[in-house]
Amino acid sequence: MDFIAHALWMYIIFYNKPYLLLAIFFGIFPDLVTFTMNFFNTLATRKYRRFNFKDPETILPHLPKYIFMLYKITHSLVIFLIAFAVVNLVTRQTPFYMLAWLLHIVIDIPTHTKKFFPVHFLYPISNYAVDGFAWANKKFLVMNYIFILIFLLLRILSII
Numbered sequence: 001m002d003f004i005a006h007a008l009w010m011y012i013i014f015y016n017k018p019y020l021l022l023a024i025f026f027g028i029f030p031d032l033v034t035f036t037m038n039f040f041n042t043l044a045t046r047k048y049r050r051f052n053f054k055d056p057e058t059i060l061p062h063l064p065k066y067i068f069m070l071y072k073i074t075h076s077l078v079i080f081l082i083a084f085a086v087v088n089l090v091t092r093q094t095p096f097y098m099l100a101w102l103l104h105i106v107i108d109i110p111t112h113t114k115k116f117f118p119v120h121f122l123y124p125i126s127n128y129a130v131d132g133f134a135w136a137n138k139k140f141l142v143m144n145y146i147f148i149l150i151f152l153l154l155r156i157l158s159i160i
């Protein structure tokens, strides 16, 4: 799923929680860590002029290899569980805000095809990935944002 939709869903889910901002941060953390540096680099060097955004798969060969490694690490349930346990032990509190990271991975598993950033959610134990549908699919984008708008309204109006 896209970055903004991830943030908005976390806003909706954790709306009433005192740790809302932390939850939003962890909800976008996997993509933030993976793509931010390259995003600014691509803008600064104007590399995007060579990209064909109509066919995102053609962008893949232009991306540095470290991106795919970071993506695997930040989108792994195994790594998440380890990080969750460490923070739990160190702070002696359950970091509920980190569950937004778990939700990010769970949402990404079916919304990525094997061709474009498949989610190796069992990494480093296994490289298995589900061949889902593309989140950039227009029907999904429209439906997703309609649901986001509905749930945002329900939250703002205190109906849910």
Ligand SMILES: [Zn+2]
Pocket: 001, 030, 031, 075, 104, 108
């Ligand atoms: Zn992601």
